[in-house]
Amino acid sequence: MxxxxxxxxxxxxxxxxxxxxxxxxxxxxxxxxxxxxxxxxxxxxxxxxxxxVVSQRWTPVARLEAVITTAAMDEAARSVWCREQGLYPADLKAWKHDAIAGLGEPRAASAVEARQDRRRVKELERELHRKDKALAETAALLVLRKKLNAVFRDGEGE
CATH class of the missing domain: 1.10.10 (Arc Repressor Mutant, subunit A)
Known part of the structure; x- marks a missing residue:
């Protein structure tokens, strides 16, 4: 077996x-x-x-399709469709509510995340600007050292 x-x-x-x-x-x-x-x-x-549970057997895509399919039906036709599919009309209402809620305003967490992202971008830009300045200063010092070495070498030979 x-x-x-x-x-x-x-x-x-x-x-x-x-x-x-x-x-x-x-x-x-x-x-x-x-x-x-x-x-x-x-x-x-x-x-x-x-x-x-009924909602666990139905994928999110299948739930949305069920809401769309039954949206134009009257109450009697919707009830018949639900019986054929093994659902309760309350399940459809809950799925419709969830679909509409998903289209609403961004979550508060998203606004907080966006604010944190903007703050992080500003910090990174400041750090990049500081490093650019340090790199430019280092390049200038190297050029000056090269010129200084060139001047004193030329002076030693005379």
Missing amino acids: ARYGQAFRDRIVARLLPPESAALEVVSREVGVSIGTLERWRAQVLAGPGSL
Whole structure:
């Protein structure tokens, strides 16, 4: 009897549940697990106390697509669609709220981060300016030393 890891089982069961809702036969053929085993895994997830929360089975892209798909529907059609997908209308409302909230004003943390970034850029510019001045001073001293050495060498020969 083959033993499968929990991560593998979760991945396969997720394919069997909405939004993908793949056919048992297709998944069985692809992964090499019997249909009976797949049915048992799916039933355990749907009935068990450790069952997956609906929002965990739906990817963020699938959630947005569901919100877009149901946006133009009336309440009755939306309820029918939700039953077919194994969702509650409250899930759709929450996903819609999350999508709208994501489009809102930048978070306060973003403003703080931007202020810190500006401060860091100013510090780096000051340091760069200081180093440029030091480099220019060093170059000037080297040129003066070279000229001084050239003058005194010429004077020694006479």
